[in-house]
Amino acid sequence: MRDMMSLTERPEVISLAGGLPDTSTFPPELYAKLMSKVAAEQTAKALQYGPTEGLAAVMDCIVEVMACEQTAVDPDEVMVTTGGQQVIDLVCKALIDPGDVIVAEAPTYPGAVPTFGAYQAEVLQIEMDSDGMPIDELEASLDRLAAQGRKPKLIYTIPNFQNPGGVTMSLPRRRRLVEVAREREILVLEDNPYGMLRYEGDPLPTLYSLDAQLAGRGGASDFVIYLGTFSKILSPGVRVGWAVAPPPVLEKLNLGKQGADLCSSPVTQLFVAAYFHSYDWRSYLERLRGLYHARRDAMLAALQQHFGSSAQWTRPQGGMFIWATLPDYIDTTDLLARALETEDVAFVPGRSAYVDGRGASSMRLNFAGVAEADIAEAVRRIGRVVSEQVGLFGTLTGAETGAAEPQEDRPEADAQPEAMADVLELPKRQREGRQRRSR
Amino acid sequence: MRDMMSLTERPEVISLAGGLPDTSTFPPELYAKLMSKVAAEQTAKALQYGPTEGLAAVMDCIVEVMACEQTAVDPDEVMVTTGGQQVIDLVCKALIDPGDVIVAEAPTYPGAVPTFGAYQAEVLQIEMDSDGMPIDELEASLDRLAAQGRKPKLIYTIPNFQNPGGVTMSLPRRRRLVEVAREREILVLEDNPYGMLRYEGDPLPTLYSLDAQLAGRGGASDFVIYLGTFSKILSPGVRVGWAVAPPPVLEKLNLGKQGADLCSSPVTQLFVAAYFHSYDWRSYLERLRGLYHARRDAMLAALQQHFGSSAQWTRPQGGMFIWATLPDYIDTTDLLARALETEDVAFVPGRSAYVDGRGASSMRLNFAGVAEADIAEAVRRIGRVVSEQVGLFGTLTGAETGAAEPQEDRPEADAQPEAMADVLELPKRQREGRQRRSR
Numbered sequence: 001m002r003d004m005m006s007l008t009e010r011p012e013v014i015s016l017a018g019g020l021p022d023t024s025t026f027p028p029e030l031y032a033k034l035m036s037k038v039a040a041e042q043t044a045k046a047l048q049y050g051p052t053e054g055l056a057a058v059m060d061c062i063v064e065v066m067a068c069e070q071t072a073v074d075p076d077e078v079m080v081t082t083g084g085q086q087v088i089d090l091v092c093k094a095l096i097d098p099g100d101v102i103v104a105e106a107p108t109y110p111g112a113v114p115t116f117g118a119y120q121a122e123v124l125q126i127e128m129d130s131d132g133m134p135i136d137e138l139e140a141s142l143d144r145l146a147a148q149g150r151k152p153k154l155i156y157t158i159p160n161f162q163n164p165g166g167v168t169m170s171l172p173r174r175r176r177l178v179e180v181a182r183e184r185e186i187l188v189l190e191d192n193p194y195g196m197l198r199y200e201g202d203p204l205p206t207l208y209s210l211d212a213q214l215a216g217r218g219g220a221s222d223f224v225i226y227l228g229t230f231s232k233i234l235s236p237g238v239r240v241g242w243a244v245a246p247p248p249v250l251e252k253l254n255l256g257k258q259g260a261d262l263c264s265s266p267v268t269q270l271f272v273a274a275y276f277h278s279y280d281w282r283s284y285l286e287r288l289r290g291l292y293h294a295r296r297d298a299m300l301a302a303l304q305q306h307f308g309s310s311a312q313w314t315r316p317q318g319g320m321f322i323w324a325t326l327p328d329y330i331d332t333t334d335l336l337a338r339a340l341e342t343e344d345v346a347f348v349p350g351r352s353a354y355v356d357g358r359g360a361s362s363m364r365l366n367f368a369g370v371a372e373a374d375i376a377e378a379v380r381r382i383g384r385v386v387s388e389q390v391g392l393f394g395t396l397t398g399a400e401t402g403a404a405e406p407q408e409d410r411p412e413a414d415a416q417p418e419a420m421a422d423v424l425e426l427p428k429r430q431r432e433g434r435q436r437r438s439r
Numbered sequence: 440m441r442d443m444m445s446l447t448e449r450p451e452v453i454s455l456a457g458g459l460p461d462t463s464t465f466p467p468e469l470y471a472k473l474m475s476k477v478a479a480e481q482t483a484k485a486l487q488y489g490p491t492e493g494l495a496a497v498m499d500c501i502v503e504v505m506a507c508e509q510t511a512v513d514p515d516e517v518m519v520t521t522g523g524q525q526v527i528d529l530v531c532k533a534l535i536d537p538g539d540v541i542v543a544e545a546p547t548y549p550g551a552v553p554t555f556g557a558y559q560a561e562v563l564q565i566e567m568d569s570d571g572m573p574i575d576e577l578e579a580s581l582d583r584l585a586a587q588g589r590k591p592k593l594i595y596t597i598p599n600f601q602n603p604g605g606v607t608m609s610l611p612r613r614r615r616l617v618e619v620a621r622e623r624e625i626l627v628l629e630d631n632p633y634g635m636l637r638y639e640g641d642p643l644p645t646l647y648s649l650d651a652q653l654a655g656r657g658g659a660s661d662f663v664i665y666l667g668t669f670s671k672i673l674s675p676g677v678r679v680g681w682a683v684a685p686p687p688v689l690e691k692l693n694l695g696k697q698g699a700d701l702c703s704s705p706v707t708q709l710f711v712a713a714y715f716h717s718y719d720w721r722s723y724l725e726r727l728r729g730l731y732h733a734r735r736d737a738m739l740a741a742l743q744q745h746f747g748s749s750a751q752w753t754r755p756q757g758g759m760f761i762w763a764t765l766p767d768y769i770d771t772t773d774l775l776a777r778a779l780e781t782e783d784v785a786f787v788p789g790r791s792a793y794v795d796g797r798g799a800s801s802m803r804l805n806f807a808g809v810a811e812a813d814i815a816e817a818v819r820r821i822g823r824v825v826s827e828q829v830g831l832f833g834t835l836t837g838a839e840t841g842a843a844e845p846q847e848d849r850p851e852a853d854a855q856p857e858a859m860a861d862v863l864e865l866p867k868r869q870r871e872g873r874q875r876r877s878r
Contacts, residue, residue, distance in 0.1 A: 018488065019488070023482075023484075023486035023487045024483040026482055026483065026486050027482075028479060028482040029478070031474075031477075031478040031482045031485070031486070032474065032475040032478035032479065035470075035471065035474030035475065035477075036471040036474065036475065038470075038474075039467045039468070039470040039471035039474065040467060040471065043462075043465055043466075043467040043470045044462045044463040044465065045462075045676075046470070046676050047462035047465050047470070047673075047674035047675070047676040047677065048459060048462045048674070048675060048676050049457065049675045049676065050676070082678070082700040082704075083701060085699065085700050085701045086699060086700045088698075089698055089699045093557060098537070111697070111698075111701065114694060114698045115698035115699075117698075118532060118695060118698050234486075235486035235487070235706075236486070236487060236488045236701075237484075237485050237486040237487050237488065237489070237704055237705040237706050238706055239521070239700065239702075239703065239704040239706075255553060255557075256557060258550070259524070259553045259554035259556075259557050260524065260525060260528045260554075261522050261524050261525045261528070261678065261700070262522060262524045262550065262675075263678070264678065265521075265677060265678040265704055265706075266676040267674075267676050267677055267678075267704075267706065267707050267710065268704050268706050268707065271706065
């Protein structure tokens, strides 16, 4: 990921690699106005240390965002963090001893993989389908662990528009997941950076709110730690995220945060508070949603046009990422090197979303941070190196690859939906999506 | 420390507890101007993710500050962090496995103690005297460990105006420390937040620069990891610190930072860069030095006036903290509870600066963050609870305590300097300091 980030700085590269939202839409005059407001009212407070748990003014913003997620939270159960990433780190620091098991989705957030590794967790990844993590598979895995006398310390999930998979956990699975967590007394880390970035379909309740219903104690959850962030609805540069957690967990997170960075920046916390106070954050979010929706559609169209019939991809209802899978003879890590060298284009190779080397033929594509024209161009470029590889494979093996020819003339790249679905292990959504498109 | 922080929010409390500099001296109009400059020139960059290692514009500021510390550094060996605290955390994350030994000073920075604990390090504390950590004691400890087949992963030191001890490591000891580190191949973490806050005496070279001289490779050190921060020369609220480290260590710190918080805030990094670019940071620092120098003197005078002859304290040449030690029958944790309850005044109990319960009769007093009048009042209040305890002890035991009577009339509280020095284990500086004052 670090090499990815540094590559994005080469100006000629179009990068679909980063987890970057588009911050160019934020008005500079609003930035200046909000900072001047902070300066006029509380310069000394902004420049001073703040409380480890965060400033009260930001707590109010967090409660407001959570309410928009249909989730009631008590500010006493909230802790401000240095971005959402810090929640993952602090949760591991609080809970994980070397050798402890964390259950995650497959694929999972590439940025979580090294964090889990740093705490020497054993990560068990459950392959998703189009409804997210199959809870029966989860239960079977938990049973197998239990037979060995083991129990995970944590189930890590990104239920909405998963990073990198692009799929969303269905309501029945959400309900069942919190039941399983309660039955087996296992903590769930619900990573929800993109929940407010839905472009179609109805919002689904958070795991936190579902568990709180079952807990019945005034809206607070027993087993779900919620990770939220302002990164995707305002700015990642402010480095302000949050955790909502049961009090005993929150206490440990707070101790960990003291040791990690004492407090998150009051400069940026007060900026966030000023923004919420003097600007309609929902209208900016609406603008982002419109922008990203169009970009998602642009990427889906470009994939349809430029990727061969041998490729498959998810069709996310929101968020920032599409997960594309190529024939299994293509290694996307090698492909990235080639794509950067010959086409000045970048993506995240799929292997970084697994702990065990799987995902080698997949890639994560970010559609949110890049203009529509650049999306089309970037996908065209990636399509060229893919076609080159597919053609090369065909030449070498004599196999019929079905992807070296241009796709524009074919009505739908649905030659082998069943087989492709099996490769992807994302059958239902994929098929539905493709059927929808072919109507 | 967290409870301390929350107590400081009670408006009636005068707190000498926090590690807070004074940010009220920073002009709000300058804050507004700098932020407007960032807004005009680079809003989108400020609000976006930045590279994990930090923005190039801040590297330049860091190189400039390090040059003022007479230390040449290559930007390639620098990493921006979320405050200096994160350096301690990342160094532990990179180097420490459970049971590994860290050597630290006694007392040591209270904020490092829980971090070391979180990584399950075994902390060996070397009692300081007025010249800082005695290196012969360090070597003896290393020999004892070596006899057990063990070697520390890290020697942690705050050479300048130590937190909380207030003492400064002498030049011969600095030279010897880096020799020992090289001879035995042990990494040193040089924590130097206060180096630029010297109120008297000549600056001493950093351990980093001394090791770089011995390494002879163009200014870079082999065994010293340097921790710097803008917290005390500009603002802790920006949460921008840095590490300078040998490349193999830096690479590990960078990986750790990716997992911890991805990057430090570009909003505040660009603020720092704008500040250095358009304002003479040395003149603001000069102003802080004048302010803190006067406050240090005010605290020394107040201690002389209000603390009994049974108390001893250090006389720092810079920094922010005085370390005071009371008779050993007084427990400063209990004293703090009493001080808060009856006198609305706070300090850091000494025990938090040790891993093993030592320091129970000492306290850390911050003179930098509080106005002179409040310093005098706070020390007067603490003196009252101390006198109360001393008097109580005298009543209960019939002992002659020599501290319940007011001190104003006595020319110098030097009744038992040798004995007190033994209690403090800070003999030389203490005696010199007191002799200087009595001239």
